Amino acid sequence: MGVEILLASSAFKTIGVTSLWLIPILFGALTFHNYDSHDPESKVRDVNPQAEYDFVVVGGGTAGSVVANRLTEIPSWNVLLLEAGQDENEISDVPSLAHYLQLTRMDYQYKTESTGKACLGMRRGRCNWPRGKVLGGSSVLNYMLYVRGNRHDYDHWESLGNPGWSYDDVLPYFKKSEDNRNPYLMNSKYHGKGGYMTIQEAPWRTPLVAAFIQAGTELGYENRDINGEYQTGFMIAQGIIRRGSRCSMAKAFLRPIRKRRNFHVSLNSYALRILINPLTMRAFGVEYVKNGQKRTVLARREVILSAGAINTPQLMMLSGIGPKEQLMNLGIPTLRDLPVGENLQDHVAMGGLTFLVDKPVAIVQSRFQAWPLTMQYVLRERGPMTSLGGVEGLAFVNTKYANESGLWPDVQFHMAPAAYSSDGGDQVRKILGLTDRVYNDVWRPISNMDAWTIMPLLLRPKTRGYVRLKSSNPYTKPIMNPRYFENEFDVATLVEGAKIALKVAEASPFKQFGSRLYMKPLPNCVDYEFLSDAYFECQMRTISMTIYHPVGTAKMGPEWDSEAVVDPRLRVYGIEGLRVIDASIMPTIASGNTNAPVVMIGEKGSDLIKEDWSELRSYGKRIHT
Template identity: 35%
Template sequence: MSRSFGTFDYVIVGGGTAGCVLANRLSRDPDVSVLLLEAGGKDDWIWIHIPVGYLYCIGNPRTDWCYRTQAEAGLNGRSILYARGKVLGGSSSINAMIYMRGQAQDYDGWSRITGDSRWSWDRCLPFFKRGEDHWRGGDEFHGHGGELRVEQQRLRWDILDRFADAAEQAGIPRTDDFNRGNNAGVGRFEVNQRRGIRWNARKAFLQPVRHRPNLKIVTGAVIDRVSFDGLRATGVEFLLDGERQLATARIETVLAAGSIGSPAILERSGIGDPRHLQSLGVAVRHALTGVGNNLQDHLQLRMIFKTHGIRTLNQSAHSLWHRAIMALQFALLRTGPLTMAPSQLGAFAKSDERVLTPDLQYHVQPLSLDKFGDPLHRFAAFTASVCNLRPTSRGDTHIVAADPLSSPGISPRYLSTDEDRDVAARALRLTRRIASMPALAPYRPEEFLPGPRFGTDAELAAAAGDIGTTIFHPVGTCRMGRSDDESAVVDPRLRLRGIKALRVVDASVMPTITSGNTNAPTVMIAEQGSVMLIEDRRR
């Protein structure tokens, strides 16, 4: 038997990026009560806020759910870490902080898929600008004065400037803004920071409104399932301090638990593929076979090049003197390597001239390591990670037990199509071409990973399986579609198909992955979702 936790107008499940936006927007009306439930803890650990602290947050059970994929055939049988934020702010508390919207064609594609022009680029752009506080100020493409701060990074590396020169020599033009709808080019990423400090969704959207009397924020609340009256959602059951609680929603229940969390909650609630649910002993409430399917992610291929005669973070990290200087730079000026996003330099390029818009994204770093959590290499090196922006491989995530404390199964099925393997081979060849340009020649780059022995397309595709890892952009597992699309989980207004008073508002609703990092699009989705919720309440 569940203990009553109270009744609220809206119950929001998940205090990550989308949940923080929703809580802010819905609680603006003082006559509306809002409950925000987060399974993780508070974002009160120092390494969440020092940007380079991502090295300590990812793979740490204090801040990361530390999921792992199933063994992936496309990764040559490897299982890899699948980080998801386990803290207020969600993955915005541990991610790369990169502000990236993607390409206009991404959203125009959503509009065609859903049959709803609200999801076109022109109609999404105002929602990107709505909460933005861009360092340049407001203009046609950027907002000013909003909650989400977007700044330039506060350090430079000569090796990254030389890589940018080499990319330009290889035919990739310079750009000073990746966020105008066409992100082609090479340039420095802009980041969600304020004066050298990570600016996560909790700081942006919850901190300013935390004292609103109509907003209640609860951490450590592990969601079990949605509660129902027939086919109408009435709230959620959750575990808090070892006790089962029931929070009741008068108007709507909103799932914002992300592309792994939201489908898991739906399945535990009896919504999904009946065959899978019955195999786990979960009573079927409503058949929606699309729940947990359509998983898309960006697979980054981490090429590492040793260098000579130019400084990288590898040397500094192993020097006590340089580490002391870095600490002082941050403490006194909020500059230097401790303000580093995981990637400072980006590039968007075409894997083939027949591609209409860039289908490759580079994250370039002045460092190298075997994997997150491992020490940096002791030799000077840079990492050029390249990912296929529009993979055709599709995976899934499903619960493996009805227990809310059990981790779901995650199968991205990377490189499971011929097209993705071909793009991977072309991406590695382009990276080698950039590294061979005159701008980098004085530093004699030597390919460390995957290594020059891989030459043919087949060998390069196999090498991609050895060096590939997630860049932490899972989307699509509760995808939206037309109201008559049986494989869609939510309609264009993000309402669960066949269920009343239940929506999903997070990255899981994306029908196709965006052409870049996915945090900014998630903010936009939540902005749109909040308007839909308010509109429907007032009807």
């Protein structure tokens, strides 16, 4: 699905490494360094933190970047942003190289638990779960797709006892951060301009995505703005990109404020635990490790957890906030018994729906010459390297199980003009974790053929998984089990989604390319009739594709909700001075890619902090320890 993930290395091989190239390369590097120091988008400076700040934000990912930006708008507040990883690099700027960054040191390299119900085509039955360990977080690794979710998602949040989180309440926050540069959307009442985050279509695409949109129309779905009044329909994907390059949340929200005197960033700073006074039950700081040295930083006002749906609950449990029985078993004193780590939700998709075409219209690595392609990207901000990780089209459709109005679709399609094997097969196999048997039997034979893919995705799974500590060692990766396909309704819904995807591929707009389904059955599914419901179920359990959207592990809810961890103002129940602002707080997962909703949560959460402290100007008198 990603585009030409080997292009960068191929380009460098084309250049060569002879000594004749050293002088211009050195000159170019020095020139770039001098330019970068004056660039308004140049990188933030890593500091050794002071002893105390007003606010300490843990996690420099999507939400943390937004929160740090908005809190430092108050000149009298000083803010420290702690990030466990390093800064992003030039490779991460290239949209088509999204796959290339996974399983690197920018990635926590998490894996789900083996359950025997999903990920059966992956090694040891475990799906890879990339999570960004880098400034900008997963917005540095993701496919940059800008999808807000459905208005009914947020109205549902409010109906669960969370006032202020309805669609009408959160829409202004979506618009606030947005700088939409698509001409046909710039005057829409559903979009904003002038915000920190640049939204636009990729400047390059294949003719296959036009056929995808036309096919949707033929099936009765409108070509519409899926982030507008209605979500159901087909659309050329909008991406969080700027001038053909990735616009990570660090680039969007942190680089523009790097010279604010009240803003500090500490990179390579791994949080170990939240410091909480057991007598007052107040969070007053964070213990972390930087450059191999254990350190402590104090927070005069609040500690804000923005470490994401895996690391936020992990850190809370390590600090004594979580299910009492689990913490006792690990020898961690329980300060507050809360269902931290429960309510885990993720979007799971069925991989493997591939269609061959007779015309050279898809992305095939052997067709492109690395050096001209790279120069087209570097000099003109155009070409295949601007593709959103290879995803060109998005759609939201209704299965027979969707709501009667048709306005809250239950399946999403990601359309890509490539097959798993056509974009650096060995790398993709490694990233997806496919077994040799599945990859060699099914995908390798079409590695040099034109093909395209639809991936049906389950928008609102019924199952709820969990994140739990494996040990009290903060460096031990936690247990992550999304419990994919344990609910038969989820299976049935995705089967119906696959059937609709086939109808899209069989529509007349694709006939001009000689498009037809790749009929090679998966080796462990040969006992089922090909394309039957049982076969589709086997396929989704074999190639279970996470779209990397874990949420919900510190659920927002009213005080009477026994599953809630934070209140509707995102304050942790029973712990003063501690707030969670990230994907963890979602009561139910948003219907679509989650990066944009997390930005919204960061925007709204920042305003909640400003409101809560608006009358507390004498913060210097507060005693925390």
